[in-house]
Amino acid sequence: MTPANASFQTLIGLLEGAATIGIVSHRRPDGDALGSCLALGASLAAIGKTVHIVNDDPVPDGLGFLPGSEAIRVAATVVAGGALPVDVLVSLDAAGADRLSETAWAAFALAEGGVRINIDHHISNTRFADYNYVDAISPATGQIIYELIEAAGWPLPEGARVALYAAISTDTGSFRYPSATGQTYRIAASLIDAGLDVGEVNRQLYESYPLRRLLLLRDLLQDLEIHADGRVVAVKLTRRMAEAAGLQAGDTEGIIDVIRSVDSVIVAILFEEMEDGKIRVSSRSKSPRADVGAICAVFGGGGHTLAAGTRMAGPIDAAATRFLHEVSQRLDGLD
Amino acid sequence: MTPANASFQTLIGLLEGAATIGIVSHRRPDGDALGSCLALGASLAAIGKTVHIVNDDPVPDGLGFLPGSEAIRVAATVVAGGALPVDVLVSLDAAGADRLSETAWAAFALAEGGVRINIDHHISNTRFADYNYVDAISPATGQIIYELIEAAGWPLPEGARVALYAAISTDTGSFRYPSATGQTYRIAASLIDAGLDVGEVNRQLYESYPLRRLLLLRDLLQDLEIHADGRVVAVKLTRRMAEAAGLQAGDTEGIIDVIRSVDSVIVAILFEEMEDGKIRVSSRSKSPRADVGAICAVFGGGGHTLAAGTRMAGPIDAAATRFLHEVSQRLDGLD
Numbered sequence: 262m263t264p265a266n267a268s269f270q271t272l273i274g275l276l277e278g279a280a281t282i283g284i285v286s287h288r289r290p291d292g293d294a295l296g297s298c299l300a301l302g303a304s305l306a307a308i309g310k311t312v313h314i315v316n317d318d319p320v321p322d323g324l325g326f327l328p329g330s331e332a333i334r335v336a337a338t339v340v341a342g343g344a345l346p347v348d349v350l351v352s353l354d355a356a357g358a359d360r361l362s363e364t365a366w367a368a369f370a371l372a373e374g375g376v377r378i379n380i381d382h383h384i385s386n387t388r389f390a391d392y393n394y395v396d397a398i399s400p401a402t403g404q405i406i407y408e409l410i411e412a413a414g415w416p417l418p419e420g421a422r423v424a425l426y427a428a429i430s431t432d433t434g435s436f437r438y439p440s441a442t443g444q445t446y447r448i449a450a451s452l453i454d455a456g457l458d459v460g461e462v463n464r465q466l467y468e469s470y471p472l473r474r475l476l477l478l479r480d481l482l483q484d485l486e487i488h489a490d491g492r493v494v495a496v497k498l499t500r501r502m503a504e505a506a507g508l509q510a511g512d513t514e515g516i517i518d519v520i521r522s523v524d525s526v527i528v529a530i531l532f533e534e535m536e537d538g539k540i541r542v543s544s545r546s547k548s549p550r551a552d553v554g555a556i557c558a559v560f561g562g563g564g565h566t567l568a569a570g571t572r573m574a575g576p577i578d579a580a581a582t583r584f585l586h587e588v589s590q591r592l593d594g595l596d
Numbered sequence: 597m598t599p600a601n602a603s604f605q606t607l608i609g610l611l612e613g614a615a616t617i618g619i620v621s622h623r624r625p626d627g628d629a630l631g632s633c634l635a636l637g638a639s640l641a642a643i644g645k646t647v648h649i650v651n652d653d654p655v656p657d658g659l660g661f662l663p664g665s666e667a668i669r670v671a672a673t674v675v676a677g678g679a680l681p682v683d684v685l686v687s688l689d690a691a692g693a694d695r696l697s698e699t700a701w702a703a704f705a706l707a708e709g710g711v712r713i714n715i716d717h718h719i720s721n722t723r724f725a726d727y728n729y730v731d732a733i734s735p736a737t738g739q740i741i742y743e744l745i746e747a748a749g750w751p752l753p754e755g756a757r758v759a760l761y762a763a764i765s766t767d768t769g770s771f772r773y774p775s776a777t778g779q780t781y782r783i784a785a786s787l788i789d790a791g792l793d794v795g796e797v798n799r800q801l802y803e804s805y806p807l808r809r810l811l812l813l814r815d816l817l818q819d820l821e822i823h824a825d826g827r828v829v830a831v832k833l834t835r836r837m838a839e840a841a842g843l844q845a846g847d848t849e850g851i852i853d854v855i856r857s858v859d860s861v862i863v864a865i866l867f868e869e870m871e872d873g874k875i876r877v878s879s880r881s882k883s884p885r886a887d888v889g890a891i892c893a894v895f896g897g898g899g900h901t902l903a904a905g906t907r908m909a910g911p912i913d914a915a916a917t918r919f920l921h922e923v924s925q926r927l928d929g930l931d
């Protein structure tokens with residue numbers, strides 16, 4: 262039996278009762294992770310709370326425009342200076358405690374009687390905290406944060422509006438994924454009505470890529486792999502390509518959506534050779550019957566049915582062959 | 597002085613008073629043009645009207661999924677069989693009567709006392725009809741059609757919901773452009789609440805490109821031109837490339853958005869060599885201070901401040917040089 266969620270009223274009481282609140286999210290944070298942290302942080306700051314936001318990794322270039330992101334601290338740096346005392350520690354958009362390093366958890370010293378809260382939208386969430394709120398129907402953790410702030414009646418400063426829009430937009434592929442609901446669009450409408458500059462935030466999110474990313478796309482398309490009668494497409498990003506392009510964190514964000522856009526494609530895959538020689542695999546499916554979450558689980562990874570990832574041992578060509586074999590076996594069962 | 601718009605009540609009265617209604621839009625119809633025609637057509641059919649939708653060009657492959665699109669007739673074919681008698685003729689999303697060929701107008705025989713209605717969201721609309729409704733604030737003609745249908749209390753069949761979502765989404769770059777308002781998002785929310793399968797329609801709109809389009813993107817990026825310190829990017833699509841790729845109408849839709857996505861870019865341009873040797877220019881700007889509508893007007897074209905087009909005499913390299921010269925002159929005035 263799935264344990265029940267803590268109620269919004271319980272969470273609101275815990276947060277309102279705290280003086281100092283820590284907020285964390287998963288490593289390699291994306292728009293939903295950072296947007297959710299910044300929105301909740303800005304709203305809590307507006308009611309007088311002291312808020313510390315910490316992440317394993319620095320804010321990627323493409324999300325540096327999010328208001329308040331300059332105050333997000335890197336876990337290793339915090340730990341070096343001594344853990345931050347907090348009354349409540351909130352984890353956002355992290356499906357398990359292991360989505361953060363031990364260093365990130367060690368960045369906080371929870372007060373005696375202090376509690377940990379876990380708010381997330383991943384169905385695989387392990388409910389690792391004292392109070393858990395998991396809504397797998399919500400297309401983004403940012404949508405839950407909006408609803409929490411609205412239920413609490415806390416202010417939603419301009420920066421929080423931008424952060425929530427970014428969180429929801431990036432986790433729904435710009436409001437396109439099947440996970441987007443009427444409520445998702447209504448939240449965006451209310452943010453715009455409250456003054457959000459929708460053109461500007463979208464320019465920052467989707468029209469502010471470095472030139473090197475477009476040139477990388479060009480290079481990846483040169484060696485586009487088409488398998489299974491066009492139902493599977495894959496690209497491989499080697500260290501050599503990444504170094505030649507001067508690639509930085511976040512540059513590959515969205516690349517997979519470009520190759521997924523072909524009509525015949527059911528599964529799209531990006532293989533990325535990491536600095537440590539491991540191969541990071543990002544996969545997207547267009548059909549619930551081709552469950553990339555299950556495929557990635559075979560290799561120790563996970564995620565959602567239509568979007569999942571894993572890490573594999575290198576070299577990249579061997580990893581790709583193994584992963585593609587697993588994909589084609591599953592596709593054989595489909596018409 | 598700008599003449600006043602006809603009221604919705606007037607338009608509703610005219611349409612409800614007609615037995616047979618013709619609906620047209622501009623040649624080379626896009627998502628907003630066809631989506632608006634199909635939505636209004638489906639809604640009017642649901643109240644018992646006979647509706648004929650005609651266009652100069654066939655429905656492009658990528659929009660063939662729109663319910664009812666198979667009933668849209670090509671003007672030349674209609675004319676060959678004799679003009680269709682109608683009581684009211686409605687033009688949607690066409691800024692001027694010349695956005696349709698004379699053949700398209702000749703596809704209809706307007707009854708004695710019959711009227712022409714013009715509904716559009718282009719600020720440059722010439723108000724060419726007997727009754728005109730131009731709302732340049734609306735990000736899509738589809739948004740006006742939604743509001744008209746809602747004001748009339750006409751039914752909105754499932755096909756009309758898909759058509760309206762497609763119209764609005766495609767004309768706002770998936771709800772990203774500055775023109776999108778809270779109302780735009782609320783309309784999408786209401787369509788979803790009424791049963792629209794948002795994942796499916798977006799899959800059809802944005803994940804169903806033919807493979808040849810991805811390969812075309814690859815080829816265009818090979819020769820990406822970067823001008824004015826990265827503020828201007830341009831690609832040239834020659835007849836030879838188009839023929840080698842087996843390109844069809846609509847294949848280049850959205851290509852310009854890919855090259856516009858670079859942070860340094862203010863103006864992005866696609867030059868396309870047409871079968872008749874003319875060069876079709878599509879341009880997008882990220883800044884109202886770089887008004888591509890004004891730049892295209894220099895060459896006899898037009899459009900919006902941030903999205904405009906024109907046709908020029910070939911050859912393609914000479915046309916590109918002339919157009920880029922005009923762009924760089926305007927950019928020199930910006931910091």
